[in-house]
């Protein structure tokens with residue numbers, strides 16, 4: 236165990252409210268695979284939160300949420316356009332290709348964000364029967380690079396996708412952090428901005444496990460439950476995911492946790508600004524910061540704190556906060572940096 240980690244929001248624990256929600260449903264017996272009243276009620280609650288006429292589905296992992304959302308709308312001859320830094324491209328071990336057979340078309344971006352301008356050149360050439368057919372534009376909100384799409388930027392991508400007969404998918408493993416930062420509702424961030432299918436993550440923001448997929452075009456993803464079983468994301472004791480989401484939605488726990496994580500990243504950035512040796516690589520928008528620091532400092536700090544190097548050559552590290560990052564953690568880290576800054 237590490238007392239302090241800035242490695243990932245996945246390094247956090249479980250919110251105590253979620254633990255007690257799990258304990259509350261840990262009595263007696265209950266039908267499995269989602270055939271229980273709590274699951275029906277929480278799915279309906281999620282559907283209402285995202286604006287009605289949506290269809291919500293629970294899965295166990297964020298990778299599962301991406302693959303299942305995409306599988307529900309893709310055939311093997313399709314292609315998904317994404318940023319080259321996208322989790323589906325870099326960190327899912329080819330799951331999309333294995334499970335669906337579809338292709339990824341990664342695009343280089345300066346900041347982890349796609350734009351219609353970056354995508355447009357793909358459409359200059361006709362794609363006939365010899366080529367994979369573009370079907371989905373997939374974005375992450377917030378991105379793996381800690382950046383955010385504005386509502387207008389999502390709308391522009393959705394319009395571009397729809398004009399070209401494509402769908403817009405949002406990997407929302409950190410959708411809560413994005414909504415907190417943009418100060419908008421989950422519906423405004425997704426459905427109202429034109430997204431077709433999205434995920435609303437919980438694991439990184441206080442849950443033990445569990446992610447929700449929300450489809451705004453349910454008729455397109457009507458076979459999702461069959462695919463869910465095939466890719467082993469149908470959790471038998473479903474009430475334990477539902478109970479966590481019920482707690483997550485109650486009094487907007489998801490928002491409180493995300494606001495806190497974002498605020499802690501902001502505070503860390505503010506404190507690190509004291510050191511001329513440390514440069515913030517991009518603006519802190521959500522719960523992560525990317526900083527360039529003297530190469531020699533990195534292994535010394537890593538002896539005490541868990542965090543990862545993002546770009547070895549440029550000495551850029553990623554520092555990530557979560558719902559259970561405390562101000563004391565930040566103070567302690569900054570003190571360690573101060574010692575290095577003042578040592579010869």
Ligand SMILES: Cc1ncc(COP(=O)(O)O)c(C=O)c1O
Pocket residue numbers: 295296297298299301322375378379406408409438
């Ligand atoms: C943007 C994004 N999407 C999806 C995932 C996948 O989550 P999991 O590790 O639960 O499969 C992650 C996890 O790091 C992520 O950062």
